[in-house]
Amino acid sequence: MGSSMDFFKWLDPDMSMKILMCLDDPSDLVRVSSVSRFWRHFVIVNGLCKQLCLRMFPQLSRVASVVELNKHETKENAEVGSSYLMEWEALQRDHRVYAYLARASISSTIGDCISEAYGASSTDNYPEESIDNTLEPRDIVAQRASYWSSKGQSNPDLSETLLYKLVYDFCVINEIKIQPFQAFFQMGYPIYSAKSVRFKMGHPKTSTDVKGDLMCKSSHVSADDQFIWTYTSQEYPMAQENHLQKFKLPEPVLCIGGVLQIQLLGRVQKQEMDGLFYICVSHVQVVGQSLSPAFGVEILKPSGKFVLKNDRLLHCLTQSSLSDKEPNAVSADYLQRRVRDLQHIVNFFQGNLEVMGPLEWDGEEDEGDFEEE
Structure with a gap:
């Protein structure tokens, strides 16, 4: 992967969105966001985990804001002003909470x-x-x-x-x-x-x-x-x-x-x-x-909208959270297989139909925090 081309960078944003919106498993979205900085940025900025949750549960359209409880805030270096940093942290928070929520909704007892x-x-x-x-x-x-x-x-x-x-x-x-x-x-x-x-x-x-x-x-x-x-x-x-x-x-x-x-x-x-x-x-x-007590709501009356709250500490104690299943590295073979599968989808949307076997996204839990060089 070190010398490979990231084909996502050659696609326009709309095409990239169509491809990634085909993913209906929260684990796959987390894996995608772990491939590289570029992919992670794309997933978070476009709120793909939130959009997945809205497809699963239209009732979440009433969410007014998202709050993380017991979250230790860490400040990262930003190349631009503090307003950008605050906006980026808010996007990351929404990404985490909706990713946890989507996963919990399909894995809880x-x-x-x-x-x-x-x-x-x-x-x-x-x-x-x-x-x-x-x-x-x-x-x-x-x-x-x-x-x-x-x-x-x-x-x-x-x-x-x-x-x-x-x-x-x-x-x-x-x-x-x-x-x-x-x-x-x-x-x-x-x-x-x-x-x-x-x-x-x-x-x-x-x-x-x-x-x-x-x-x-x-x-x-x-x-x-x-x-x-x-x-x-x-x-x-x-x-x-x-x-x-x-x-x-x-x-x-x-x-x-x-x-x-x-x-x-x-x-x-x-x-x-x-x-x-x-x-x-x-x-x-x-x-x-x-989904409680890891997730909770505060109803905003009389509007009927609500604040979605995630207690990350309780989430980790009550179930295996997504972050617990993310090793520090991803094998090159694993990433190559994922890229090859996405290339099949790209070819489909571009009209280059081809005979293809079953996708190899086998649900392995070996997501990582790989960063491109």
Whole structure:
């Protein structure tokens, strides 16, 4: 590589951007930025890690600023004035935080992300049929069936909502699981499912909303007036079956604020004894990855924008960070293979199509801090 030509320097910036925007793995972007000073500068100045995160999570468009906590600032020599140095340090900070965020979102442990139940739009018999029962993994508790039940309605088109607090204010949600309740103690063993479901994620408008009226789980919850929803899913049909039904989101969703609302749309089952329609749920699970405490948010009210915070110390303690996987040097063979792969992409965009084998970007974790001579 010592005497090789850097072909990226011969491309116009737009072509270079098209090539590098093809990379959808944060590790590859870190590797690219480790090839040379020129490549590193290009990746950072154009905010490629940020753009990757925005493609992964459009909810990040609400980010107003980025903050690194517990970061030991080191000043570098700058050839121009201090304003340039401050701007360059800000770009480097954004590069680091978004690179860590992208990597954490695909490498964190997947699990149940519900912390507690806030409340339901209605409850038939409180507390025996409270929303709290939907977090109980057992079907029977104290010799009683464990489930939440809405109040009965004569109109089958009326909907209900369930409101939950997630484990942290910054989570990536992959799917939601819901099990309708089957009343084995009623004639015919009816299943009180909804016709369909929809999901919303967001945060409270003020810090006191949730801790007030919403904590009264027996009362009606009108969450739309008290929350800002940053994501609303499509509508999913629900089967009238007594099992844990999976509703997988089209793409992983970044929940900013840690609040999930489940909308149960329409009713299908009438209770024989009173002739009213009910919706009943046995279990609810939210499958995803927590990005906290290494990442956090500060909501800027009333705009709804937020400050993205990264605690680098906690990041290093809780998971293998990108910087831990960057050796001090990269083998010449490794770099040559990466350059050859990029040259294939250049030829493609320039219209020089050729038969090519599979790319050799095999996901090795041998990124480095190589600098061109």
